[in-house]
Amino acid sequence: MSAVLAAAAMGAFTFGADAPAAAHARMQAVEIAAEVRSYRIPAGSVGMALARIAEQNGVQMVFLAGLTRNVKTVGLTGDYTLGAALDQLLAGTGLSYRLADNQRDVFIILAENDRGTMNDASGAESLPPIDVGAERKERPRGAPAPGAASGPGDRYTGYKAENASSAMKMDTPLLKTPVSVQVVTRQLMDDQQAISVKDAIVTNVSGVQTTPNFVEAYKIRGFQNVGNFYKNGLMEYRMRYLDTANIQSIEVLKGPAAILYGRVEPGGLIDLVTKRPMETPYYSVQQQNGSYGMTRTSLDATGPLTADHSILYRFNGEFYHTYSYRDFVVDQNLFLAPTLSFHPIEQFRANIDFEYQHRTWVDDYPVLPAIGSYPAPIPISRYLQAPLLTTTSPHQYDKRRIAYDWTYDFFPGWSLTNRLSYTTFDDSQANVFGGTINQATGVLTRSLTNTTVSGGFREFDFATNVDLKGKFSTGPFEHNALIGFDYLRTAMPTYWNMTPAIGSINIYAPNYWTLDKPYSTPNFIGQAQKWTGVYGQDLISFLDDTVHVLLGGRYDWAETSSNKNTTYLGSLTTYTTVYNAAFSPRVGLVYQPAPWLSFYGNFTRSFGTNNTTTLGYPLPPQKGEQLEGGVKAELLDKRITATLAYYDLTKTNVPTPDPNNSANTLVIGKARSQGLEFDLTGRVDDNWSIIANYTHDDVRTVQGAPTYNPATLITTQVAVAGYKLPASPRNYGNLWVKYEADGQFRGLSLGGGVTVVESSLGDNANSFILPGYALLNGMVAYTTKIEDFTVTAQLNVKNITDTIYYPTSSNRTTIQTGTPRTFLGSLRVEF
Structure with a gap:
C-alpha cells in the first residue's frame, strides 16, 4: 500500500511537465543530491530526523505517518550527500527511499523495504534512481566516509562542528551565533591521543593557555578561569585532573558568559x-x-x-x-x-550519568x-x-x-x-x-x-x-x-x-x-x-x-x-x-x-x-x-x-x-x-x-x-x-x-x-x-x-x-x- 501511494504521489507531481522543463528539474535534483552538507542529528525519532534533513536541503518529505511511528534512528553526525545521509539515517529501520523530481522541488518517498521499481496497477510511471550515495574515493579499511560519518562509537566526527550548545544553550548553527565558540571533536582527540583535557584544548583552540594552579585552570583570552569548567551545561566547581575517556567534544566559549552560566570569569x-x-x-x-x-x-x-x-x-x-x-x-x-x-x-529523552x-x-x-x-x-x-x-x-x-x-x-x-x-x-x-x-x-x-x-x-x-x-x-x-x-x-x-x-x-x-x-x-x-x-x-x-x-x-x-x-x-x-x-x-x-x-x-x-x-x-x-x-x-x-x-x-x-x-x-x-x-x-x-x-x-x-x-x-x-x-x-x-x-x-x-x-x-x-x-x-x-x-x-x-x-x-x-x-x-x- 505504501508503495502504491508513493508512486501515485510521484506521478501527480510530474504530470503535465514538458520534456525540457522536466530535464532541467531533474538536473536540479541531481545537483541537490550531490551537494555535501553537514549534519548533527541526535539519536531519536526517524520522523524528526527526516524533518531536519528536509529543512537543511530545502526538500520536502512525502510519506505515510504510520511508517515512522515508533521507529528510531541512531542519529547522524558529519558531512554527507543527501543520499548518503538517508542511507545512514535509515539503516536498520526497514525503510527505504526514492528521489522524484518536478519543476519546483525534490520529493523523497519512503516505502517499507522497497528500493526497486514503483510501477503498479495505478499506472504511475517510475522514475530512474539517482545514485547519490556513492563515495568518490575508497576509504580506509574499517573507517567511515571522509570526515563525515559518526562512525563506530561516534569516533569519526571530523574536525569541524556545526553547532555548539554552550554558546546559546540552544542548538544554533555557529554562523548564526554572535559569539566566538570553538569545538574540539572526538576525532581530533583520538588523532592526537589527547588523554587529558589540557592535551585536547591547549594549542587546538586560540586564546587558551595553561596556568599554574592546584585545580584544573587555564587562561582564556589572557584571564585565568579557575572553576570555569562545565560538564553538559552544569558547573564542575574547582574540578581537578579531568580525563577525556568519556568526553565526546569540548566546547570553548570565548568572552563573558554570565548571562547563561552565572558567575564565571570573563575570559570564557x-x-x-x-x-x-x-x-x-x-x-x-x-x-x-x-x-x-x-x-x-x-x-x-x-x-x-x-x-x-x-x-x-x-x-x-x-x-x-x-x-x-x-x-x-x-x-x-x-x-x-x-x-x-x-x-x-x-x-521525551533523559540521561543519567x-x-x-x-x-x-x-x-x-x-x-x-x-x-x-x-x-x-x-x-x-x-x-x-x-x-x-x-x-x-x-x-x-x-x-x-x-x-x-x-x-x-x-x-x-x-x-x-x-x-x-x-x-x-x-x-x-x-x-x-x-x-x-x-x-x-x-x-x-x-x-x-x-x-x-x-x-x-x-x-x-x-x-x-x-x-x-x-x-x-x-x-x-x-x-x-x-x-x-x-x-x-x-x-x-x-x-x-x-x-x-x-x-x-x-x-x-x-x-x-x-x-x-x-x-x-x-x-x-x-x-x-x-x-x-x-x-x-x-x-x-x-x-x-x-x-x-x-x-x-x-x-x-x-x-x-x-x-x-x-x-x-x-x-x-x-x-x-x-x-x-x-x-x-x-x-x-x-x-x-x-x-x-x-x-x-x-x-x-x-x-x-x-x-x-x-x-x-x-x-x-x-x-x-x-x-x-x-x-x-x-x-x-x-x-x-x-x-x-x-x-x-x-x-x-x-x-x-x-x-x-x-x-x-x-x-x-x-x-x-x-x-x-x-x-x-x-x-x-x-x-x-x-x-x-x-x-x-x-x-x-x-x-x-x-x-x-x-x-x-x-x-x-x-x-x-x-x-x-x-x-x-x-x-x-x-x-x-x-x-x-x-x-x-x-x-x-x-x-x-x-x-x-x-x-x-x-x-x-x-x-x-x-x-x-x-x-x-x-x-x-x-x-x-x-x-x-x-x-x-x-x-x-x-x-x-x-x-x-x-x-x-x-x-x-x-x-x-x-x-x-x-x-x-x-x-x-x-x-
Missing part, C-alpha cells in the same frame, strides 16, 4: 560534552603505552538494554599509570563512567625559580619539593558524581530541559611552595601546605538548572527564545591544614634527605557558596533569515562564606558572609549576506566569583566587560569553518598582593585584554584535514597598586599599571594537518603539527623572561579489518625536537617546565 568557559549511549552496539578496547613507563587501558561499550531500544547504556573506563621526566613523580588514575539513556516516547575517579600521585606543583632574567639553568627533571614528605604522603583524590538531564518536547518547537548534578570529592595533599631565591648561591626557601596529616578534606557541589525553549513568529520576525533558572551550592566543611616553613634547598646541589617537620599551628578553614540566577534571551531573525539579533539578560544573587581560625571550635561558629547581586546583559548582532558567510558583534558584561584572602575573608566579586566583533565563514562546500574575532575585554576587582602585609590581598586592580584570534577547522578534501589558529593578545594591568616601591617590586609582586600579566605572550599559534591515504595505502593516516609561542614576561614585576619556543608533533596510524574487528595501530610523537621550554609561570619561584620528547603508541580493537 569550557564545557565538556560527554559521550551518550547509542542504539547500535559498539565495543572498543584500547591499550596505550608510552615514554616514562606510561600505560593506559581504556574501554568503551554501548548498546540497547531493551528490545525496543527505549533504554540504552554506555560505559567508559580507564586505568592509567605513569612515571615522569621529573624526579620522584608518579601518577595513577582509575576512572569509571557508566551512563543510561531513556527514550520511552518520541517527545555516574562517575567515579580515584587518583594517587606524588605532587609536582611547579617549583622552579628564575635566576637573573631567565628560568634557572638547571635540568628540567630536577625536583625542588620535599620528596621525603611527598613520596610518603602522596596526593589522594577521590571523586563521585551523579547527574541527570532530561528534555520534553511538549509542543512543536517548544521544549523543557532540566539538568542536575551532585559531586563529592575527598582530597589530601602535601604541597611545597617556593619562597625566595638567593640569586648568587641558588638557595631556595620553601614553605609547606599540608592537609595530609589531617586526613584531608571533603567538598560537596550541587548544581541544577531549568531551561524553557521555544520558537515562534511575530509578523516578519522569527524568535528563538530561552528562559531559565539555575542554582549552585558548594560547601567545604571545616578542614585544617598546616603551613610550616621547611628547610631551604640548593637548586644546584639539592639535599633531599633532610627530614622536614610537616607540623605547625593548624588553621581551621571552612568555605561555602550559593549562587542563584534567572535569565532570558531571544534570538530574533528577519530579512529573509539574513539578520539575527540577540537580546538577553541575567540577574544573580550570591552568598559567599568563609572563615579561618586557629581553634576548631571557632571554625564551627565564626563565618563571614558576603551578599552580592548584579544584572548582566548581552547584546549581539549577526548579518549573513550569504549562507556561508556572517559578520557578528556583541557586548557582554559578567559578574564574577568572589575571592578569599589569606586572612580568610571574602573579597568583592570580579566583574568583566567585553566588546567583540568578527567574521565567520564556511568554505569549500562547508567542509571548513573559519572564525576571525577582535575583542576588547576588561576585568575589575583583580586581587593583588598588599605590599604592607604579605598575608593580605587587596582588590584595587583593573586589567585589560585586547587582541585578535583566528581559528580554522575542517576537511580540505577527501584526504586532508586541518586545524589552524593564531592569537595576538595584549594583556596588561590598567589600574594597579596606588603606591609601590620599585626596589621591592620583585619581592612584593605588586601589580603595576602598564605592566604585562604573567606568562602572557603577545603572539602564539598552532597548525595541525592530517592526511588519509587512498588506493593501495588506504587505511594509512599521517599527521603532523607545529606550535609556536612568542616569549613573555613571567611575573607581575615583569622581572624575567619565559623564552619563546616551537614544538613539532607527529602521528602515524593504520586501520584495517580483521574478520569482524576493526583494528587501529597508532604512534604519536610529541616535541619531536626535544625542545626545552617553559609554558607558563606565576612568579619568580613558580615556573612550569615543558614535557620533553615523548612517544605514545596505541592499539585499538573495535567491534
